[in-house]
Amino acid sequence: MKDTRTALLQGTLDLLILKALSTGELHGLGVSRRIEQMTGGTFAPQPGSLFPALHRLEEAGWLESSWDASENNRRAKFYKLTRAGRRQLGEETEAWQRIAMAMTRALEA
Amino acid sequence: MKDTRTALLQGTLDLLILKALSTGELHGLGVSRRIEQMTGGTFAPQPGSLFPALHRLEEAGWLESSWDASENNRRAKFYKLTRAGRRQLGEETEAWQRIAMAMTRALEA
DNA sequence: TCGCCTCCTATTGACATTCGATAGGAACCT
């Protein structure tokens, strides 16, 4: 049994990361904090999930990264959406809505 | 990358099974068909996912099973919700709605 | 009665994903 508080539904992490980066570039932990804020504290991906996901998305060509100084003058790798990433965000958002609608429909019937 | 058409979000299968059985007992494939119907064809769990899940839920005490004859006179194991299972259905439904709301909120902002 | 098809339960191996724990570098402060 998994902890419902911190556990994400599998498959939602990529979408949340893309969305978090849609308003501007962020570094790793910044992405996590942004997701926590966006979801009202419901989700807060751990480093062990977050970094593999970031690398996966970059590998797929949806993100690109560059080293820069964070707001506290620490070295940080900033990620931002590529054009393909923005397109992917649209597709995954649509897919999520389709799924959510199917689930909602199933549960209320 | 997973196929969005057939793949379930991890964690939703248990909930869909409990819901499928909430209106009466069904055998294994019947559960699958009912889920497909409930979700408008969006989800249709495969045997390799379905049976482990059924056993898991029975192990947890949320289902109980009995051998009987199906509508076609074939031996079939019928599953039905226990009282604890019905309670679990309520809890998981609530958890799902909380998650769905958090996601929707994150995506529309 | 024989063979075939369908229905149903079930298992196996592969694969992807997430988590918890942990490591380690770098900058700041006292």
Next chain:
DNA sequence: AGGTTCCTATCGAATGTCAATAGGAGGCGA
């Protein structure tokens, strides 16, 4: 110098789903 915080990163374990496959049992037609 030592400690703290921030940030990136990796590893092992656990979980869940899928595709493929096996096999028993009943119905049906030749």
